[in-house]
Structure formats: structure tokens, C-alpha cells
Amino acid sequence: MSALRPILSPVPAAPPDTDDALLRAFLAGKGSAFEELVRRYQQPVYGLCRRYASRPDDARDLAQRAFLRAFAAARRARLTWRRNEPFPFRAWLFRIAINLGKNHARDGARWQLVALDEGSIGADRAASAQQRLEREEATRRVRGAVVGLPRREREVFTLRVDADLPFADVAKALGITENNAKVTFHHAVKRLQKLVSAAEESP
Amino acid sequence: MSVCNELEPLLAAHASGDVSAEERERVEAHLASCASCAEEHELLAETLAVATLPPPSELEVHALSALPGQVHAGWSVRQRMQRTYWRATAGAVIAIAASLLVLLNVGIKTPLHLPSHSASTDDSEMVVEALADGPLDSTDTADAVDDASDTSSDDPEVAPNLYSDEGDD
Numbered sequence: 001m002s003a004l005r006p007i008l009s010p011v012p013a014a015p016p017d018t019d020d021a022l023l024r025a026f027l028a029g030k031g032s033a034f035e036e037l038v039r040r041y042q043q044p045v046y047g048l049c050r051r052y053a054s055r056p057d058d059a060r061d062l063a064q065r066a067f068l069r070a071f072a073a074a075r076r077a078r079l080t081w082r083r084n085e086p087f088p089f090r091a092w093l094f095r096i097a098i099n100l101g102k103n104h105a106r107d108g109a110r111w112q113l114v115a116l117d118e119g120s121i122g123a124d125r126a127a128s129a130q131q132r133l134e135r136e137e138a139t140r141r142v143r144g145a146v147v148g149l150p151r152r153e154r155e156v157f158t159l160r161v162d163a164d165l166p167f168a169d170v171a172k173a174l175g176i177t178e179n180n181a182k183v184t185f186h187h188a189v190k191r192l193q194k195l196v197s198a199a200e201e202s203p
Numbered sequence: 204m205s206v207c208n209e210l211e212p213l214l215a216a217h218a219s220g221d222v223s224a225e226e227r228e229r230v231e232a233h234l235a236s237c238a239s240c241a242e243e244h245e246l247l248a249e250t251l252a253v254a255t256l257p258p259p260s261e262l263e264v265h266a267l268s269a270l271p272g273q274v275h276a277g278w279s280v281r282q283r284m285q286r287t288y289w290r291a292t293a294g295a296v297i298a299i300a301a302s303l304l305v306l307l308n309v310g311i312k313t314p315l316h317l318p319s320h321s322a323s324t325d326d327s328e329m330v331v332e333a334l335a336d337g338p339l340d341s342t343d344t345a346d347a348v349d350d351a352s353d354t355s356s357d358d359p360e361v362a363p364n365l366y367s368d369e370g371d372d
Contacts (some may be wrong), residue, residue: 017259035275036269036271038270046259047256056266064273068274068277068281078250087307142253161251167216182213183212186215189251193246
């Protein structure tokens with residue numbers, strides 16, 4: 001019976017691999033580690049890319065390019081990065097996604113928001129078509145205005161809202177303090193609020 | 204600094220739903236007693252709601268599930284392209300290096316065609332020639348040395364033919 005005990009006893013779940021462990025496994029040629037890293041961050045990266053893309057296909061393409069660039073950067077950096085420090089893959093990935101998205105919007109790929117959420121559409125049914133169009137236009141302008149925020153405010157806002165990261169992770173990704181991230185986020189929302197007010201006041 | 208000023212920077216973070224327990228307690232206690240900050244908080248929350256994108260559609264979520272495989276495939280293609288590029292580059296570098304060696308070889312040998320030096324043509328030069336012509340053979344080398352000595356002693360203008368095909372005959 002004693003020989004069976006190790007088999008019958010509950011096996012504690014193995015802790016998930018760290019990004020660094022997965023990255024090292026990928027660089028050693030393990031394909032599953034590659035896909036695990038993509039799976040781990042595909043939602044926040046795709047969320048960031050949606051802000052800058054006009055169509056879901058474009059957002060997915062941007063996300064794919066962000067991953068490829070981050071992996072290529074990690075492979076180049078492995079020779080120079082100090083062995084006892086983990087490679088900041090996550091921070092690199094998010095920064096690359098934001099920069100790619102911004103370049104995509106800047107290079108004439110005119111973004112527009114594809115659809116409003118169903119709740120707002122439902123609420124608008126009772127309103128006149130003219131009012132609905134005006135509201136949609138105002139919403140589109142405010143959502144689009146995020147892309148035009150000053151760089152740091154845009155980074156903090158999109159990481160918090162689009163990538164749905166907590167402020168602690170936003171701060172790590174940008175190399176700032178958590179308090180700084182919260183204050184910058186406040187400035188970003190205040191700036192957008194002025195746009196909302198202006199849109200409501202305009203005829 | 205008033206409580207309003209102190210807590211204002213936290214209002215948007217609170218509206219977004221990510222503040223520490225201690226911050227949440229302070230903000231909510233203040234909002235309950237300060238109409239001005241409560242109104243500001245409401246405006247910020249409305250702005251956030253307007254500026255937030257609608258959640259991804261089912262189609263987007265479904266398409267996203269294929270992303271790991273697509274990125275992996277993209278990486279493999281990229282790797283193949285890079286290998287092809289490096290092979291082509293290495294081939295070009297080797298070809299250029301070989302051409303330079305040939306040119307240098309000719310450049311070094313040219314002064315040897317002068318009458319005073321042609322007689323001192325040594326075996327190593329002949330070995331290079333023999334290597335270019337085919338498998339190294341001791342009789343070929345010997346013949347080449349003889350040919351070189353003969354031609355250079357008679358007519359210096361003929362010496363460059365040592366490096367032409369005529370020398371093989």
C-alpha cells in the first residue's frame with residue numbers, strides 16, 4: 001500500500017509558468033510555450049488594438065504583429081539581457097501594441113467605431129432618428145478622441161480601459177508609480193470629459 | 204490641502220473600479236458628504252462609459268481563439284524568410300570574398316611578370332594554379348614550373364599566360 005500512496009495522494013497543482021520561464025522555453029524551441037504566452041496576453045493586446053483599428057480583422061492583424069515583434073525583440077535581447085533578471089516581456093508587448101496601433105491610425109488607416117453597444121442602441125429606439133445619429137456621432141468622437149490624447153495619458157487610459165489592466169500592472173508596464181498612473185488616468189478622463197461637454201453643448 | 208483636492212485625483216480611478224480598499228473607503232466616505240465631488244464623480248463615470256468601447260462580439264471572440272496558432276504560423280514563416288535571407292547573404296559574401304581573393308592573387312602576381320622576378324616563380328604560385336585547374340598532381344606542378352621558367356626567360360610578354368587556359372595545354 002505504501003507504494004500506492006504517492007499515486008493516490010492528491011497532487012498539488014503545479015504553479016503556472018512565469019513569463020520568463022515560458023520565454024526561455026520558447027527560445028529553446030518549445031512551440032507550446034510560444035502559444036501559451038500568446039494565449040496569456042491575447043485579450044489585453046487585442047483590446048488595445050481594437051482602439052486603433054477600424055475593423056476586427058485589422059485589430060487581429062495588429063495584435064499578431066505586436067506578438068511577433070515582441071518575440072523577435074525578446075530573442076534579440078536574450079544575448080544582452082542579464083541572466084538573473086527576468087525579461088520584461090509583458091511590458092514590451094503592451095508598449096509595442098500601443099505603438100503599432102498609434103502608427104496604424106496615423107498612417108491613414110482611418111479608424112471608426114464599428115458599432116455601438118446594444119444597450120445604447122436599445123435606449124435610442126424611442127428617440128428620433130436625428131437624435132440617435134447625433135448621439136452616435138458624439139460617442140464616436142469621444143471614443144476616437146482617446147487616440148488623440150497626450151502620449152502618457154493615452155497609454156495609461158488604454159491599458160486601464162481597453163486592456164483592462166489594474167493600475168498596478170499599468171504602472172509596471174510603463175515604468176511609473178501606481179499613484180502616478182492613477183493621477184494620469186484622472187487627467188485623461190477629465191480631458192475626455194471636456195469633449196463630452198463640448199459635444200453636448202454644440203448644436 | 205482640502206479633502207476635495209486630495210481625493211480628486213482618485214475619483215476617476217474609483218469610477219473605473221480599481222482602487223485599494225483604503226482608498227475606496229476614503230473616497231466613498233467623502234462622496235457621501237460632498238455634493239460637488241459626488242457630481243464630479245458622476246460626470247467622470249459617464250465619460251468613462253462613453254469612451255469605453257463595446258465588448259468584442261461573439262465573432263471576434265471566436266476569431267481570437269485562433270490567434271495563438273496564427274501567430275505561431277506567422278513566426279515560422281518569418282523564421283524561414285530570415286534563414287533564406289541569411290543564406291543568400293552568406294552566399295553573396297562568400298562570392299565577393301572569392302572574387303577579391305582572385306583579384307588580389309592577380310594583383311600580387313602581376314609584378315612577378317617582370318623579367319627580373321619571373322625567374323623566381325616559386326612552387327606555391329604553381330600550386331594555386333594547379334588547384335584552379337584540377338586535382339593536384341606532382342607532374343602537373345613540375346610541368347608548370349618548367350613552363351613558367353621557359354616562357355619567362357624567353358619573352359616577358361608571354362608570362363601573363365601562366366594564369367590563362369593556355370597554360371594548361
